[in-house]
Every structure is written in C-alpha cells, then in structure tokens.
Amino acid sequence: MLLLDMKKTSIRISDGEQEFSYLVSSEVAGMLIRQLNDAVFPSPISGEEASRKFDFNQIRPRYRELARHLYGREEETFCMTFSQIEDIIGKSLPASARKYNAWWANTRSHPYSAAWLDIGRRTCELDLGEETVVFQKK
Structure with a gap:
C-alpha cells in the first residue's frame, strides 16, 4: 500500500509472512517503486x-x-x-x-x-x- 502526502510517503512491503513499513520522502519512494517494478517486471531493451x-x-x-x-x-x-x-x-x-x-x-x-x-x-x-x-x- 502506498500513501502519499506532501512531505513523506509510507511504504509497506510484505512477502506474505513478514511486513515492513517505512516512512520515506516521495523522491525515495519513487525510486524504490521503480526499482521494484524493474526487478519484478523486467522489460527487454527495445x-x-x-x-x-x-x-x-x-x-x-x-x-x-x-x-x-x-x-x-x-x-x-x-x-x-x-x-x-x-x-x-x-x-x-x-x-x-x-x-x-x-x-x-x-x-x-x-x-x-x-x-x-x-x-x-x-x-x-x-x-x-x-x-x-x-x-x-x-
């Protein structure tokens, strides 16, 4: 789940057994989301x-x-x-x-x-x- 506000973003990551919560800047949240998407959904070079x-x-x-x-x-x-x-x-x-x-x-x-x-x-x-x-x- 991703909750956005003007200053901080709360990120919760779960693997089904463990859950982690982080409060980070929106910039860091965006970077993490891009890295997760790239890791989970790699796309071929085109x-x-x-x-x-x-x-x-x-x-x-x-x-x-x-x-x-x-x-x-x-x-x-x-x-x-x-x-x-x-x-x-x-x-x-x-x-x-x-x-x-x-x-x-x-x-x-x-x-x-x-x-x-x-x-x-x-x-x-x-x-x-x-x-x-x-x-x-x-």
Missing part, C-alpha cells in the same frame, strides 16, 4: 536504446524486430512459442519452420538464423509439435 548497442541495420528487415527482442532479453535461456515470434515479426513463419527441424538450425546461411546468431543467441531446444523453441546465450 527501439532506440537497443539500436545504440548493436547495429540492427545489418539484420534483414523481416527479422530485425525479432533480433531486437532476443537482444533485449536478459535470461540465459528462455522459451518462445512460434506465435510469439510471429507477433514480433508481424508475419507468419514459413510452413517449413513448422515442419523441419533444420529451419531452426544455428547457421549463418539463412537470414533468420543469422539474426539470432549475430546478437549472441542460439537455438538449443525445439518442439515442432508444441511449436516452441528455446533460445540461449552463446
């Missing part, structure tokens, strides 16, 4: 911020947003569904992506796999039946 760290123009346009998304993920390993990937790229994956393991191979000879390899990811698990792929940092 857009301009990501572009400053990696030149996404070298990635083919169709897979550029996927590369940005993968680049922004901080987890060592994470799973994505084919539909999540399609939402990111704004188009359907080709039928061969749903049919052949080889489509997901870590090779630079295809623009889609080059996109994830260039930003330091690789595929490590694939389930064509469930339509999921696991990416990990190289």
Whole structure:
C-alpha cells in the first residue's frame, strides 16, 4: 500500500509472512517503486536504446524486430512459442519452420538464423509439435 502526502510517503512491503513499513520522502519512494517494478517486471531493451548497442541495420528487415527482442532479453535461456515470434515479426513463419527441424538450425546461411546468431543467441531446444523453441546465450 502506498500513501502519499506532501512531505513523506509510507511504504509497506510484505512477502506474505513478514511486513515492513517505512516512512520515506516521495523522491525515495519513487525510486524504490521503480526499482521494484524493474526487478519484478523486467522489460527487454527495445527501439532506440537497443539500436545504440548493436547495429540492427545489418539484420534483414523481416527479422530485425525479432533480433531486437532476443537482444533485449536478459535470461540465459528462455522459451518462445512460434506465435510469439510471429507477433514480433508481424508475419507468419514459413510452413517449413513448422515442419523441419533444420529451419531452426544455428547457421549463418539463412537470414533468420543469422539474426539470432549475430546478437549472441542460439537455438538449443525445439518442439515442432508444441511449436516452441528455446533460445540461449552463446
């Protein structure tokens, strides 16, 4: 619960077993809330911020947003569904992506796999039946 007044803010933090109460300045309360939100709801780097760290123009346009998304993920390993990937790229994956393991191979000879390899990811698990792929940092 967050109670605001002009000078101090009361913050109560509970993990279900213990509860802590703090009386802090509004500035400190804002900083704590931002840090908690960042810790609980991390967001991938996107857009301009990501572009400053990696030149996404070298990635083919169709897979550029996927590369940005993968680049922004901080987890060592994470799973994505084919539909999540399609939402990111704004188009359907080709039928061969749903049919052949080889489509997901870590090779630079295809623009889609080059996109994830260039930003330091690789595929490590694939389930064509469930339509999921696991990416990990190289």
